């Protein structure tokens with residue numbers, strides 16, 4: 001009996017140890033982004049604006065997928081490079097999301113959402129009322145550790161803000177093209193939000209962009 005138990009432990013131990021060391025992330029599939037869509041650029045620029053009144057209607061998975069890809073998706077799979085420029089190609093900024101269903105991280109490599117929690121944390125994403133109604137808050141988070149060996153500490157906030165601005169404008173243009181509304185804004189309680197998003201100390205919340213269906217067309 002002892003021998004049977006011992007061999008069972010030996011067989012199971014690598015499996016159990018492996019499970020503890022590499023927890024598998026809970027991932028949500030997104031539809032393939034549609035790169036054939038969109039209205040002409042000049043019309044989209046004409047319509048780009050900030051929206052601060054939203055209906056509570058969620059946005060479709062197709063919109064979410066296209067918007068994330070437009071924001072900072074991979075447009076050159078051979079190099080992993082993105083739809084927005086970024087400092088030294090370091091890709092320090094990641095897009096986190098808050099919806100009525102929970103909190104997520106956009107995994108651009110897999111074009112999937114990593115589930116971080118099942119709580120609605122939109123109320124923590126900003127100080128204005130619309131943050132609670134807009135279907136999704138895109139939370140732009142810069143991993144300043146990625147700048148560590150290549151930049152001076154005093155430059156890092158500038159690079160994070162610049163990288164975020166390009167992504168935010170891509171999202172503005174996607175929204176204008178699809179008659180969605182959005183506005184970039186300052187984050188609310190950075191500390192509480194960071195906790196819900198399970199951020200490390202090196203990860204800084206730069207800006208938030210609330211997106212949804214506009215209350216008035």
Ligand SMILES: Cc1cc2nc3c(=O)[nH]c(=O)nc-3n(C[C@H](O)[C@H](O)[C@H](O)COP(=O)(O)O)c2cc1C
Nearest residue numbers: 048049050051052126128165183184185186187207
């Ligand atoms: C860095 C930055 C921070 C902003 N912060 C806020 C904000 O906290 N709240 C808000 O309602 N709008 C915010 N905005 C949106 C601006 O108010 C808006 O872009 C500006 O009034 C021009 O309007 P438009 O986007 O419709 O052209 C911000 C924009 C930028 C670029």
